[in-house]
Amino acid sequence: MATVGPRLACDHITVALDLAAREHQVVIVDGAGKRLTRFSIAHSRAGIAELLRRSQPQRWCAADRLFAFEATGHVWEASARHLEAADERYVIVNPLATFRLREARSMDRTKTDRTDAEQIAPAGA
DSSP states (O other): OOOOOOOOOOEEEEEEEEOOSSEEEEEEEETTOOEEEEEEEESSHHHHHHHHHHTOGGGGTEEEEEEEEEOOTTHHHHHHHHHHHTTOOEEEEOHHHHHHHHHHHOTTOOOOHHHHHHHHHHHHO
16 A cells, blocks of 8 residues: 655645735735745835745745735725736735634734734635
């Protein structure tokens, strides 16, 4: 009887962003929801270019990527325009979904930009 060992499967990644006026928190998770990396980028064209470079699907053995972020304030509009110009897919996550996920995961309901990016990833997938 042959045994099948672990195999690499190219799936998709979700690139979750917690948007802010000066700096965005970014979390990349795989198709199973496992965090692959976390970093921050500037709210600028250079920051978006860095985001696109660091989240290349091939870098994470993924077939494609999906960006996810909340539509809060006006900051999301600039990010959406840049992603559209780069022909990238994105979803807008309802802030209530992020809140409910945080509420379910943490009894103390601690809110930080880093934890919000972690909550946006599964809500956007």
